[in-house]
């Protein structure tokens with residue numbers, strides 16, 4: 367009975383709130399409209415409560431002036447601290463930032479050569495190249511890029527605490543074969559690849575990602591776009607149709623995440639974003655997902671790969687150990703014990 371009633375309420379809700387079939391159709395019932403978001407947050411408050419709990423809502427206002435029409439930050443002559451401040455302010459304002467050419471081409475080239483087994487081969491015949499290449503979990507040998515002081519400081523400034531690594535670091539290259547719209551995806555037998563993330567979506571509510579470009583990422587090529595400022599709104603996790611964005615004033619808020627090789631792209635999980643795919647145009651990056659707390663994807667294979675390099679875990683700074691503590695649990699003096707709500711927690715009692 368409950369299921370029947372719920373489906374009736376859902377149908378009625380759709381009939382009343384999502385009448386325009388040109389912009390709202392299955393499964394694209396996301397909206398940025400105040401009234402619809404208010405209704406959503408009253409009836410399904412889980413996401414907003416999680417954001418409040420982990421201090422990801424409300425988002426504090428940028429403390430320094432930020433460009434209105436671009437999320438690309440040019441390091442120029444800025445000092446380290448000023449660049450951290452400006453980048454964090456840009457994420458607050460737009461939900462994302464690209465720090466253009468933060469790492470030099472030389473550094474990127476040397477890094478790629480040193481860790482070449484994790485990158486796609488440039489010799490491969492392009493007709494055989496997969497749409498999505500994942501290079502496998504990298505070891506602690508890349509800690510200086512992964513937990514680079516600048517990356518950690520920017521994220522810390524934006525989320526208000528030292529982040530936890532959410533996943534193991536991995537190279538990812540995408541080379542879309544086609545452009546797929548939300549209308550295409552809504553049709554049965556659509557041959558688009560959902561994993562390319564071309565649909566307008568938000569990520570987990572406490573996520574923040576940094577990615578280092580190993581290609582020049584240009585407006586005419588495959589690149590991510592965000593709807594500026596949606597990270598500041600109490601958004602639902604529902605996807606938006608392409609028509610919803612294109613036919614509304616939100617179209618003018620769409621900003622491209624572009625920059626030259628060596629740039630760092632940051633994006634908050636709460637900003638609406640998607641891949642603007644350019645057929646056969648690739649984008650290779652090394653991505654680092656972080657979180658304010660939840661959704662840490664620990665895995666035995668990940669831990670194994672993390673320790674498979676030449677870096678000794680014991681030599682990591684205590685801050686880096688703390689950042690990794692979710693995906694590489696810290697050694698505990700008295701070991702761990704099961705928690706009544708699942709998982710394990712360090713043994714707390716005194717004595718033996």
Ligand SMILES: [Fe+2]
Nearest residue numbers: 563568569639
């Ligand atoms: Fe995403």
